[in-house]
Amino acid sequence: MNTNHSIGNNALVWFRHDLRLDDNQTLVAACQYAAEHQGTVRAIFVVTPKQWASHDVAPIQLDFIERQVNQLAIELAELGIPLDICHADDFDAIPELLSQYVATWQMTKVFATSEPECNEQRRDHAVIEAGIKLELSLQHCFLPPLSVLNLSGEMYKVFTPFAKKWRQIAKQDPIQTLARPEPIAAPLPTPNYVEFHCTKICSEQWQVGEHAAQAKLRQFAQAKVAGYQACRDFPAIDGTSQLSAYLAIGILSPRQCLQVLLSHYPDALVHDESPGRCWLNELIWREFYRHLLVAFPKLSRRANFNALADSIKWRNNPREFQAWCEGRTGYPLVDAAMRQLNQTGWMHNRLRMVTASFLTKHLLVDWRWGERYFRQKLIDGDLAANNGGWQWSAGTGCDAQPYFRVFNPISQCEKCDPTGAFIRNYLPELDGVDLKLIHKLKIPIQAQLFVGTDYASPIVDHKFARTRAIAVLSAIKKGSAKAQQIGVQQAQEIDRESRVDLDKEIFG
Numbered sequence: 065m066n067t068n069h070s071i072g073n074n075a076l077v078w079f080r081h082d083l084r085l086d087d088n089q090t091l092v093a094a095c096q097y098a099a100e101h102q103g104t105v106r107a108i109f110v111v112t113p114k115q116w117a118s119h120d121v122a123p124i125q126l127d128f129i130e131r132q133v134n135q136l137a138i139e140l141a142e143l144g145i146p147l148d149i150c151h152a153d154d155f156d157a158i159p160e161l162l163s164q165y166v167a168t169w170q171m172t173k174v175f176a177t178s179e180p181e182c183n184e185q186r187r188d189h190a191v192i193e194a195g196i197k198l199e200l201s202l203q204h205c206f207l208p209p210l211s212v213l214n215l216s217g218e219m220y221k222v223f224t225p226f227a228k229k230w231r232q233i234a235k236q237d238p239i240q241t242l243a244r245p246e247p248i249a250a251p252l253p254t255p256n257y258v259e260f261h262c263t264k265i266c267s268e269q270w271q272v273g274e275h276a277a278q279a280k281l282r283q284f285a286q287a288k289v290a291g292y293q294a295c296r297d298f299p300a301i302d303g304t305s306q307l308s309a310y311l312a313i314g315i316l317s318p319r320q321c322l323q324v325l326l327s328h329y330p331d332a333l334v335h336d337e338s339p340g341r342c343w344l345n346e347l348i349w350r351e352f353y354r355h356l357l358v359a360f361p362k363l364s365r366r367a368n369f370n371a372l373a374d375s376i377k378w379r380n381n382p383r384e385f386q387a388w389c390e391g392r393t394g395y396p397l398v399d400a401a402m403r404q405l406n407q408t409g410w411m412h413n414r415l416r417m418v419t420a421s422f423l424t425k426h427l428l429v430d431w432r433w434g435e436r437y438f439r440q441k442l443i444d445g446d447l448a449a450n451n452g453g454w455q456w457s458a459g460t461g462c463d464a465q466p467y468f469r470v471f472n473p474i475s476q477c478e479k480c481d482p483t484g485a486f487i488r489n490y491l492p493e494l495d496g497v498d499l500k501l502i503h504k505l506k507i508p509i510q511a512q513l514f515v516g517t518d519y520a521s522p523i524v525d526h527k528f529a530r531t532r533a534i535a536v537l538s539a540i541k542k543g544s545a546k547a548q549q550i551g552v553q554q555a556q557e558i559d560r561e562s563r564v565d566l567d568k569e570i571f572g
């Protein structure tokens with residue numbers, strides 16, 4: 065055990081989205097380095113409010129990060145490792161901040177976990193260029209990006225073969241998580257709570273701490289994984305893990321998730337029929353989108369994955385976008401989902417698909433508007449998964465939902481919320497309305513239904529919106545510049561004609 069803080073060969077752990085002590089390769093590497101060089105270890109977390117604002121990081125996620133970082137400081141103090149929480153407006157200010165920090169504390173090496181996003185990678189290059197020895201561990205994915213490739217040595221553009229190859233590689237080695245390092249010095253006094261100076265929203269309904277996250281993971285694996293496939297599409301049922309917030313900021317590692325899953329379902333990697341397979345596939349979707357972000361850096365810059373989608377003529381009506389954001393579209397499932405997001409900072413996966421499809425296809429609003437709004441609200445906001453989910457829903461992405469498949473927000477309502485429990489929870493305006501009528505929603509009926517309630521009339525007719533979406537989004541078809549031109553003209557005509565019909569239907 066080394067207590068001398070003034071000699072060189074000290075290691076700095078720079079925490080970013082790996083806010084844990086268990087199974088943290090970066091922390092283990094720093095402790096090993098310090099032990100080998102008779103140095104010591106310090107840790108740092110850099111608060112970057114301007115950068116977070118430009119990345120639209122949700123205030124609820126920032127509060128969650130603040131609470132976890134402070135928890136980490138307490139647990140690091142028990143290992144004899146001090147954690148400094150420093151402020152540096154944005155990424156550009158980091159090289160200088162770190163240079164001063166390492167000089168002050170005689171740090172010879174900085175250890176951090178690599179991140180797949182463009183700005184984060186640029187930040188790390190700038191730190192290296194500033195002369196800091198930065199050692200990066202790759203642990204934001206289970207398998208490193210660019211390691212799961214097709215026979216031509218390229219990144220897959222379709223999920224199913226990617227997942228197959230991923231499983232083949234993953235099963236080759238036993239999955240071992242790393243233990244929390246032993247104390248490197250006597251315990252330090254419990255640190256004071258440090259607040260981040262940025263806009264935050266209370267995240268207290270989400271417990272912080274690795275023990276809480278690991279317990280949630282174990283309980284889910286033990287009690288719910290087997291029923292996941294049957295329950296995962298019903299937002300009124302607590303049928304998914306709700307671990308995304310923990311994975312997004314690294315309170316849990318993907319390796320921990322996989323290890324716990326395989327301890328219950330050892331055949332999940334090898335048998336399609338394994339009860340663990342369905343949830344495993346969700347973890348692989350997470351990897352797929354992260355690998356894509358590295359293979360196609362333009363995704364970080366919010367470009368369409370499919371360049372043909374650049375010619376889509378989005379309508380981008382701000383009034384309709386606002387109604388969608390506020391849960392006032394007149395479609396109960398869409399509105400209940402948006403209110404779940406606004407009130408809790410989380411939304412069920414099926415509803416993310418329904419609401420994203422509704423915005424991009426029914427209202428023809430550019431997916432980037434929705435992506436940004438989700439990011440500003442989600443406690444689990446994550447560029448790769450959010451971008452992937454939005455482009456999948458809009459039909460502009462990699463292995464996306466085809467442009468002509470448009471979720472029906474009425475039949476989805478009956479399928480996903482058969483008892484109406486979810487809708488009623490978020491739409492108290494519909495309390496007195498018969499569930500059968502909500503499920504069988506027809507525009508004229510709905511207009512009558514909601515007379516006397518505060519609930520909005522439908523913003524657009526489903527059949528009309530579907531036809532219009534298919535016409536406009538046909539731009540995505542290969543070689544369809546002309547078709548797109550015709551499609552847009554047709555859509556404008558449909559828009560004019562159907563709006564007259566719709567007005568008649570609603571207002572008589």
Ligand SMILES: Cc1cc2nc3c(=O)[nH]c(=O)nc-3n(C[C@H](O)[C@H](O)[C@H](O)COP(=O)(O)OP(=O)(O)OC[C@H]3O[C@@H](n4cnc5c(N)ncnc54)[C@H](O)[C@@H]3O)c2cc1C
Pocket residue numbers: 296304305306307308309311312346347349350351353411412413414416417420438442444445446447449450451452453454457
């Ligand atoms: C439009 C849209 C936006 C999304 N934005 C995000 C986001 O910002 N952050 C985020 O973590 N997920 C996002 N997702 C994916 C998914 O909706 C959430 O990961 C999931 O709802 C989280 O709930 P859970 O933890 O209970 O998931 P579970 O169903 O228990 O799945 C386990 C884990 O697998 C991962 N996962 C599951 N589904 C997906 C998926 N489709 N894509 C990538 N990873 C997945 C998550 O890390 C999740 O925690 C988005 C999906 C869509 C359609």
